[in-house]
Amino acid sequence: MISCLALYRQEGRRESPLKRKDGVRMNLESLLSEKRSLIIKKWRNTIVDTYPEETRRFFKKEKDQFSNPVGNIIDSQVGTLYDELIKGEDIGKISACLDKIIRIRAVQDFKPSHAIGFVLELKRIIREALGSKVSLNGLFAELELLEDRIDKTSLLAFDIYSQCRQKIYEIRVNEVKNHVGKLLERANLTVEIPE
DSSP: OOOHHHHHHHTTOOOOSOBOTTSOBOOHHHHHHHTHHHHHHHHHHHHHTTSOHHHHHHHHHOOOTTTOHHHHHHHHHHHHHHHHHHHOOOHHHHHHHHHHHHHHHHHTTOOHHHHHHHHHHHHHHHHHHHTTHHHHTTOHHHHHHHHHHHHHHHHHHHHHHHHHHHHHHHHHHHHHHHHHHHHHHHTTOOOOOOO
16 A cells, blocks of 8 residues: 555645644644544544443553453554554555454454444544644545545455454354264264274
8 A cells, every 4th residue: 555645746746735833744644643642542432432331441441451451452453553544555564453453343242333333433533633624735635545545444344354253153163063073972873984
């Protein structure tokens, strides 16, 4: 994948006219870097809010990685995932971050839309964080590229979720087969087939 700025330059456009107080021009990537902590905090809270009330309180209160491994994985992976989405350079890192978060959500009682919906929520959070800066400063093209990348990431998240669920079903089927086989052995209902 190509970063927003690199794609912007490839298309022959100039950087957006948004300037910081010190006169340095800003593009969407640098603006999102400045808003990073706010966006990540809101995104993390959006993910945590998909859990029941008691679980949410626990995730927010307990910071020990061994007492709260799910909350710890969410905390550690959301920041990395955000950074990689903004840069758009390493699909392997994006996939690895998604895998760690979704692997947990696949074994929990989430519908597929709830398990991966947090990826799409990032678009809303970014738009809220940027407010009118996008429209006032001509950053729509860069924002569209980022939102397209987020959409593609949600499809990747669905693929990962599907693979995890398939693995869970295979494990369950194998457990049932082993259990039934042991019951048949105990009941002396198995027959050895000669080679």
